[in-house]
Structures are given as structure tokens and as C-alpha cells.
Amino acid sequence: MNPRELLLNSFQAALAAADPLKIIPTHLPSPPEGKTLVVGAGKAAAAMAQAVEAHWPAKANLEGIVITRYGHGLPTQKIAVIEAGHPLPDQHGELTTRAILARVQTLNANDLLLGLFSGGGSSLLSLPITGVSVGELKDITRQLLLCGASIQEINTVRKHLSAVLGGRLAAACRAPIHCLIISDVTGDEPTHIASGPCAPDPTTYADALAVIKHYAVHASSHVMNILQNKSQHNEEETPKPGDPIFKNVKNCVIATAHQSLTAAEHFFRMHHITPLMLGDTVTGEAREVAKVYAAMAKEIRHYGKPFKPPVALISGGETTVTVKGHGRGGRNTEFLLSLAIALDGLKEIYALACDTDGIDGTEQNAGAIFTPDSLTRAHQFGLNPNPLLNNNNAYTFFEQLNDLLITGPTRTNVNDYRVVLIL
Structure with a gap:
């Protein structure tokens, strides 16, 4: 897989x-x-x-x-x-x-x-x-x-x-x-x-x-x-x-979110990937939370601590976005764009961040997927990630990459689901 x-x-x-x-x-x-x-x-x-x-x-x-x-x-x-x-x-x-x-x-x-x-x-x-x-x-x-x-x-x-x-x-x-x-x-x-x-x-x-x-x-x-x-x-x-x-x-x-995260934890164990549960109470500005996750992913990728790859960092909760720009986006796409910038093309790291209700912010996507080559592909489209982040325009970034995740209404809602996969 x-x-x-x-x-x-x-x-x-x-x-x-x-x-x-x-x-x-x-x-x-x-x-x-x-x-x-x-x-x-x-x-x-x-x-x-x-x-x-x-x-x-x-x-x-x-x-x-x-x-x-x-x-x-x-x-x-x-x-x-x-x-x-x-x-x-x-x-x-x-x-x-x-x-x-x-x-x-x-x-x-x-x-x-x-x-x-x-x-x-x-x-x-x-x-x-x-x-x-x-x-x-x-x-x-x-x-x-x-x-x-x-x-x-x-x-x-x-x-x-x-x-x-x-x-x-x-x-x-x-x-x-x-x-x-x-x-x-x-x-x-x-x-x-x-x-x-x-x-x-x-x-x-x-x-x-x-x-x-x-x-x-x-x-x-x-x-x-x-x-x-x-x-x-x-x-x-x-x-x-x-x-x-x-x-x-x-x-x-x-x-609850914790029940859903536990199900994801079990999924990764079944696929021989170590799940590291970070809890269902993660809050704070989405872009700042992403920087913390990037630091953890780098530690695992470079030094194998606290676990050697493959590792899945799993979390829920509800981050916030203080809107200062005029772009399109939600807290999950903003988290991923900030994560992409912080990782700066580091290989073998992937991530998904979605709202379990199928709606990230005011758009029609649940969230998006980040891959190690996201920044490289973005530059090929002429996208500059930092100004997009500053304008709260993460939706446009992932839309251009065709990496938005659109589920339609899920008809449930246990807050956000985030996973950073370090291979």
C-alpha cells in the first residue's frame, strides 16, 4: 500500500x-x-x-x-x-x-x-x-x-x-x-x-x-x-x-475523537507502522502547531527518536486560525502548508489533515494531503508558499497541486484528524 x-x-x-x-x-x-x-x-x-x-x-x-x-x-x-x-x-x-x-x-x-x-x-x-x-x-x-x-x-x-x-x-x-x-x-x-x-x-x-x-x-x-x-x-x-x-x-x-484516533492507531499497527498517539486535545494556531509536528518528524527521520521509522504521528483536537489575510483555506490546509514550509522537502514524510465532518473552514474540502515533493511541485506552478500562508490561502496551494481531499458530507463530526507519516 x-x-x-x-x-x-x-x-x-x-x-x-x-x-x-x-x-x-x-x-x-x-x-x-x-x-x-x-x-x-x-x-x-x-x-x-x-x-x-x-x-x-x-x-x-x-x-x-x-x-x-x-x-x-x-x-x-x-x-x-x-x-x-x-x-x-x-x-x-x-x-x-x-x-x-x-x-x-x-x-x-x-x-x-x-x-x-x-x-x-x-x-x-x-x-x-x-x-x-x-x-x-x-x-x-x-x-x-x-x-x-x-x-x-x-x-x-x-x-x-x-x-x-x-x-x-x-x-x-x-x-x-x-x-x-x-x-x-x-x-x-x-x-x-x-x-x-x-x-x-x-x-x-x-x-x-x-x-x-x-x-x-x-x-x-x-x-x-x-x-x-x-x-x-x-x-x-x-x-x-x-x-x-x-x-x-x-x-x-x-x-469522540479519541475513539476515532484509536481506530486509526489500530489501522497503522495492522500495517506494521508504529503509531504515536499525540492525543485528541491539540489546540493552538494551526501554523504554530505544524511547526511542532515538523520538529518531531525531523527527530524521528534523522535520529530514530523516540521511535525508528516507520512512524505515524496521530492527533485530533481543534486548532484555530486567526484570519488576517483574504485567501481561501481552513485550519487543516493551513496546518499542512505550514508543515510543508517547515519540512522544506525532507524526504519520506507524508501527511493528511482533515475535518471529520468533511468541511475544512468554509470550503468544500475536508482537508488535504501533503507529500515530500509538495514544495517542488508548487514551484513548478509558480506558487510561493510563504505569501500564500500569510494570506490564509492554503486552499489555493493544495488545489493547484490537486491534493485537496473532497469527501462530501460525512454526516459525523468528531473534530480534526491529523496524521504525519514518517517512512
Whole structure:
């Protein structure tokens, strides 16, 4: 198997470990005496809904609504799948979230709310608090995505601008709640995944204001006044840990980045390549993280430490990109371009970096593949890698080399998958 096939097949092994159609059945709760209302949001929501329908008892009362990103829908019979805006919220998301909230409020103690949440749910469940418009929410979200804020910081703001996130959906429900969650965040805490619609929220309005100020987000004076008034008077805070509304709520994380990385680790062992697991919590600026990986790869390649080649450096997590240029790209292609520059043509080193949801940034590629001759081929096309990196234009670099990896919607999301292969 050649290096490119090894990289691609390892990615497929990682995706298979997070496939909702495979993992949902063993985690389903028992049906209640009354009806089961399925609600959900995220890039995996349609596949999760389809899996629930396929394995829910035929005689049980089942209905519901889930929201997923445009182009990520799947056919279902009893659970409506609605497509809406992501990563920026839109009116489709607002209207559908309003309908979800109304349905949840009709449930009683004999019913069950079955939540299906995955990465992307924060943008899709886009029902703002009273006084804030979807347009204002969209503008703030856009700025947060570009400024280099962590997903936890971004979600702190979104929770406090939302009528359903940060445990507020659970607060609106009188029925027992059972949530199945696919994690796309480091730490796998339910409060951070899709901004925790049914999970306690330890953050406050004051925390949200601190994030906005730290990253110099330009929110309207109207929105700032709302947040400041609620913070000063401690009004309508999100429900906190220990709140009795969570007495009958179960949040079950059923797929994580670590599970997928473990599957990739097993794949490489089967092909007699030593896997070096670097963990599922890698964060930081993508271009800076790449320099650390390049240093490790050089040490292995030149000195055989800590292991002799062949070695696969495997990691997950979510790096960030502080966008200062005007190019096209995402955090995974930016990681790879920085890696290419740092390795400077060093032989026998290959790499793949992809988002497991099939979308790197705002483009339609999952990520890309780097090969030892990437820089040589780039120069033949007249590409200068350093200016491209400085302009956040890694997409163009790999597009010209025909090394973008385009999977289409994977309908799962356990964050990024990176592997550096040293032969």
C-alpha cells in the first residue's frame, strides 16, 4: 500500500469509528409509556435520526424534528430533517428551532425527549433571546469564527444569545430527557457540544461579555446593552450545574475523537507502522502547531527518536486560525502548508489533515494531503508558499497541486484528524 493510500485508509478507519448508523443502536433508551419526541441539531443529525428510525420499536410512538447543514440531509419517515445555515445561522434555523421549542413544551411526564446532538448544532439551533435578531447573531458569529477564539469561548457567547442553548431547551421540557451526543470538542463535555441544549452551563453573561471584549468583537450597542443589563442584574441566566431541572436529564457522549484516533492507531499497527498517539486535545494556531509536528518528524527521520521509522504521528483536537489575510483555506490546509514550509522537502514524510465532518473552514474540502515533493511541485506552478500562508490561502496551494481531499458530507463530526507519516 503506497503512502497516499495509507493516509486515506487511516482516515476512513477514523470516520467508521464515528458512524452514527453503527454506534446509535447500542445506545438507544427504552420507549416511554407516552410518545417519544426526537429533536436534534448538527452535521450528524440526519444520520443519527435515520439510525433511530431504523432501530426504534415499530409499535412505539415516534416523531420529531432535527436540523442539519445544507446538503447534509437524508431520507426519513417519522423524523423531519430540515436543512439550515452553518457555520452562520439563518432564518431556516430560527424558524425550525422555534418549532422544536414549541413541540418540546407540549411534552409531559409520560413522554420522552430524545436529543440527537453533534458538532454544528450551535449555529443550526439559531433562536436568539428576545431583543436580538438572527442578523445580529450572524454578525457576531462571523466575527468570532475569524478572530481565533476557541470553540468554548465562541459557545459561551452563543449560549447567552440563545433561547435554547446552554441548558435552556431542557428547562423548557417537562418530560424525561435522554441525549445522544457525538463530540467535536476537546474534553468531550456535553456543555460545549452544540452548546449544550440540555446540559448545565457553568458560564455567565459576564463571561460572554469578557469574550466579546477580549477579541474586540463589534456587537451593536443594542446587543451589548442587553448583555450588560442581564449580567448586572443576573437576569435569565442559563441553568447551572446542580439545577433541579436536570434531575431527569441524561447526556450520553457516544462518539469522540479519541475513539476515532484509536481506530486509526489500530489501522497503522495492522500495517506494521508504529503509531504515536499525540492525543485528541491539540489546540493552538494551526501554523504554530505544524511547526511542532515538523520538529518531531525531523527527530524521528534523522535520529530514530523516540521511535525508528516507520512512524505515524496521530492527533485530533481543534486548532484555530486567526484570519488576517483574504485567501481561501481552513485550519487543516493551513496546518499542512505550514508543515510543508517547515519540512522544506525532507524526504519520506507524508501527511493528511482533515475535518471529520468533511468541511475544512468554509470550503468544500475536508482537508488535504501533503507529500515530500509538495514544495517542488508548487514551484513548478509558480506558487510561493510563504505569501500564500500569510494570506490564509492554503486552499489555493493544495488545489493547484490537486491534493485537496473532497469527501462530501460525512454526516459525523468528531473534530480534526491529523496524521504525519514518517517512512
